[in-house]
Amino acid sequence: MNAAILEEYGRPLVMADRPKPEPGPGEVLLRVEACGACHSDVHLADGDWEAMKKAAKLPLVMGHEVAGVIEANNARVGVPWLGWSCGGCEYCRGGRESLCQKQKITGVMTDGGYAQYMVAPFTHVIRIPDGLNSSEAAPLMCAGVTAYKAIKSSGLQRGQRVAVFGAGGLGHLAIQIARQLGAVVCAIDVHAAKLEMAKECGAHEVMDASGEAPEKALRAWGAEVAVVTAASVTAYRSAVKGVKRGGTVMVVGMPARDLELPVIPIVGGELRILGSAVGTRQDVRDMLALAARTGIRCHVETQPLEKVNDVFARLRTGDVMGRIVLTP
């Protein structure tokens, strides 16, 4: 089978002919139909994140936004970032399996979906509802569930105002999800084209942060919640300064350097600063069901798997609207 292999950090992926993987006990063999190219794949391939490098196995087939068909029974399923969790630790038993310390990350610790076939534990593949095709479903396995879980964890209520920083892969989904949950949405980005897309996704208001910092305008607008999907320290500073007193800032996007946040608005405004990472299997199911029911869709461009290195180059420069989905 064809597969894109990460052999060495900082080097392009290598297209190779690999034997079709054999499912072990408790695993299913999947014919991959679509796999989203997530920005964290680029960070992993470039060797940017030390912790991830320690966990990753090389050579590696990356790809953790997988949609495909189980060979044995033709069921259409997805494989999310959380490829396996132990089921026995305090987090798994407490319904927070995405915090499991024994978890296996798809396409990082096990071979993922940048290939024609992959294997996955049957307990952790997720059925794709009718009404979503594989290209539509694939990006929901990481980008979609991450946006969904961040909004859910923020406690955003119907009728409240939410500012979404970054209208990229995660952000344009967060806008649609927040609207669907009955919130009033403001999107903030530095790219005019992404703000246009934000409007198409249903943002009531957009703010261009490429010139003046948006915190003043945001304070006037009155956001109860800020969801920061942009991997930008500046965006976090604006969120903390711009959100309402007593508001919540969701930490989702991961800048290369640590956040240095102004302390006065956090303490004086009694802000809640909350981290959010992907989600549980149930969060994925809920996201898929919400998308199938409401028409929330990731803006998708499909490219053949062979183009993976070109796609990574575009992700590095931010030249992607929504998500690029690779098809093997």
Ligand SMILES: [Zn+2]
């Ligand atoms: Zn991802």
Ligand SMILES: [Zn+2]
């Ligand atoms: Zn566990």
